[in-house]
Amino acid sequence: MTTQVAGYVSKTDMVAALIRELLMTGELGPGEQLRQRDLAQRFGVSQTQVREAMRRLESEGLLSCDTHRGFTVVVADLGQVEENFRIRAALESLGASLAARKVDPAGLGRLRELNEQMRAALARGDAGAASARTYQHIMGADPVKEVSG
Secondary structure (H helix, E strand, O other), rough: OOOOOOOOHHHHHHHHHHHHHHHHHOOOOOOOOEOOOHHHHHOOOOHHHHHHHHHHHHHOOOEEEEOOEEEEOOOOOOHHHHHHHHHHHHHHHHHHHHHOOOOOHHHHHHHHHHHHHHHHHHHHHOHHHHHHHHHHHHOOHHHHHHHHH
């Protein structure tokens, strides 16, 4: 079964996004060893695409690779995490400010609709869907880009 996610250029991009989602939702926990074969089967892609995605996530600091153990989820350094959140908050604030200057009434309506969808997901207790929607819009098939030009 091939999992399709709209807005991704390659299967490697898609796999990297799906693994990120597993990390964000906690389905893959700190220190957990990842098996390429299992992930390839789960996502319906080749092990090569999974390995490329894992290399990308390693370069982003989300996974680490050991010659004998393979890839594992990085155990977060709380000081670094806090710093990253502060940087992310500043960048998101700047991005929202810049996009707000360009949004038209139709775009504002689309943003409200997306916000309601995320609120509904959270109200259902589906934080994974809410974070997946947020991530998808930030990193790929981004309705914010559609409404802000």
